[in-house]
Amino acid sequence: MANKFVLYNTLSRSKEVFEPIFSPNVGLYVCGPTVYGDPHLGHARPAITFDLLFRYLTNLGYKVRYVRNITDVGHLENDADEGEDKIAQKARLEKLEPMEVVQYYTNRYHKMMDALNVLPPSIEPHASGHIIEQIDFVKTILEKGLAYESEGSVYFDVEKYNQSHHYGKLSGRVLDDLLNSTRKLDGQDEKRNPFDFALWKKASPSHIMRWNSPWSVGFPGWHLECSAMGTKYLGERFDIHGGGMDLQFPHHECELAQNVAALGHESVKYWMHNNMITINGQKMGKSLGNFINLSQMFDGSHPLLVQPYSPMTIRFFILQAHYRSTLDFSNDALIAAEKGLDRLFEAHRNLAKIVPSAQSSIDVEGFSQKCYDALADDLNSPIMIAHLFDMVRQINSAIDGSATITAVGLTELKRLMNLFLNDILGLKPEATGRSKNADAFAGAVNLLLEIRQEAKLKKDWATSDLIRDKLKALGFDVKDTKEGYDWKLSI
Ligand code: ZN
Numbered sequence: 001m002a003n004k005f006v007l008y009n010t011l012s013r014s015k016e017v018f019e020p021i022f023s024p025n026v027g028l029y030v031c032g033p034t035v036y037g038d039p040h041l042g043h044a045r046p047a048i049t050f051d052l053l054f055r056y057l058t059n060l061g062y063k064v065r066y067v068r069n070i071t072d073v074g075h076l077e078n079d080a081d082e083g084e085d086k087i088a089q090k091a092r093l094e095k096l097e098p099m100e101v102v103q104y105y106t107n108r109y110h111k112m113m114d115a116l117n118v119l120p121p122s123i124e125p126h127a128s129g130h131i132i133e134q135i136d137f138v139k140t141i142l143e144k145g146l147a148y149e150s151e152g153s154v155y156f157d158v159e160k161y162n163q164s165h166h167y168g169k170l171s172g173r174v175l176d177d178l179l180n181s182t183r184k185l186d187g188q189d190e191k192r193n194p195f196d197f198a199l200w201k202k203a204s205p206s207h208i209m210r211w212n213s214p215w216s217v218g219f220p221g222w223h224l225e226c227s228a229m230g231t232k233y234l235g236e237r238f239d240i241h242g243g244g245m246d247l248q249f250p251h252h253e254c255e256l257a258q259n260v261a262a263l264g265h266e267s268v269k270y271w272m273h274n275n276m277i278t279i280n281g282q283k284m285g286k287s288l289g290n291f292i293n294l295s296q297m298f299d300g301s302h303p304l305l306v307q308p309y310s311p312m313t314i315r316f317f318i319l320q321a322h323y324r325s326t327l328d329f330s331n332d333a334l335i336a337a338e339k340g341l342d343r344l345f346e347a348h349r350n351l352a353k354i355v356p357s358a359q360s361s362i363d364v365e366g367f368s369q370k371c372y373d374a375l376a377d378d379l380n381s382p383i384m385i386a387h388l389f390d391m392v393r394q395i396n397s398a399i400d401g402s403a404t405i406t407a408v409g410l411t412e413l414k415r416l417m418n419l420f421l422n423d424i425l426g427l428k429p430e431a432t433g434r435s436k437n438a439d440a441f442a443g444a445v446n447l448l449l450e451i452r453q454e455a456k457l458k459k460d461w462a463t464s465d466l467i468r469d470k471l472k473a474l475g476f477d478v479k480d481t482k483e484g485y486d487w488k489l490s491i
Helices: 041-059 086-094 098-115 127-143 158-164 175-180 224-234 245-263 294-299 311-319 331-353 364-376 381-400 407-424 436-457 461-473
Strands: 006-009 014-017 025-030 063-068 147-150 153-156 198-202 218-220 238-244 268-274 277-279 327-329 476-480 485-489
Touching (some): 025 041, 041 063, 041 098, 041 268, 041 294, 041 311, 041 407, 063 224, 086 098, 098 294, 127 147, 127 153, 127 198, 127 224, 153 245, 158 175, 158 245, 218 224, 224 238, 245 268, 294 311, 311 327, 311 331, 331 381, 364 381, 381 407, 461 476
Parallel strands (some): 025 238, 238 268, 277 327
Antiparallel strands (some): 006 014, 153 198, 198 218
């Protein structure tokens, strides 16, 4: 059986043995998307990282309640307390109801997550569906004296909180340093202190997403939803809170402070953060021209891409790096991942061709232990994948007769390959290892070549030659083989 799961806790900055608060139940909360644009590469990494965690914990026998929220209100431009709501802005630009924007991009997000074989969470709460819970949270923080009302808005009093707690403990910041590096407020501001953050904002006349509250007609601050929904669905104390490293500050820092202020204690036992992705060594950003949507990855339509990359290639590529390392997307690296994944699935299929022996030179049990050890060490998927490739070499040796495996060993190896590849890493075979577009494309070429085969059988040489010559003119290299035909695109 597996070793104890050890995970890196951002809060303690060290690896800790995972001990759930109410074992075998595990509470897992992950910050989901703000649904105002098409899902992009930056959405794929946290989704896949915490999908691996969800699958792994479930495989260990834990009963995981996985909550991943949808942010559909309160996330303002530049993650700030001023400016337009990201969703309202999109609605205004496209002349839609804000909830139409939310529904459209939530559907798009689900579609992309399905393609990446990311399992749906147990609960997917919307911020806009939990306004009452958020108002109650603000009331409690006000009662505790750690927030103040100003011009119809309510702000968290960071300085006061910091007198008895450490604001900045999650992200490793110290409030005095933060204050020294920030502009002083000019007295015109509603806030007492530049680091105070909004719990409730009074809506300006043009702000269309608005609710009644004791303080004003307005909307909740962005950080509040995760405090309110995490507490509602996972309780005052729960095991794991995850998200991208970019959310550590201010989003998770503020969430932690809100919970301590309202509940009198921290809620989260282990904080986990996945690292960022870069594109050709550069940070991904709309202004940098290297912002790639997942749909563009899958159909290859972004100018930086030399070909489409299938959802499983993207998934495998992300899993080939440890979640706490940065990950650079480049065509070379993605093409290598595509080939690697093909090799894994080829070996998986080849298991059916192995003839068992009386003796075994393949150590199936050792292989299983090494894979479990890698996962138990803070989800070390790249090491696990290295062990899978080592097994690929042994499977290929078993086929050419230079390695042996017993019937019992072979049955177990098949079970393990299914378990590790499909169930835990969440990789599933794709028809050609390429995108759906490429599948359709290959299907059409195969169809033409099937028609050509039939024509040949009927000695209809004219049709047969016509198909071959036309395909050749289009750049296809068609070969007749013993089994029928083979082709590749020679351009
Ligand atoms: Zn959140």
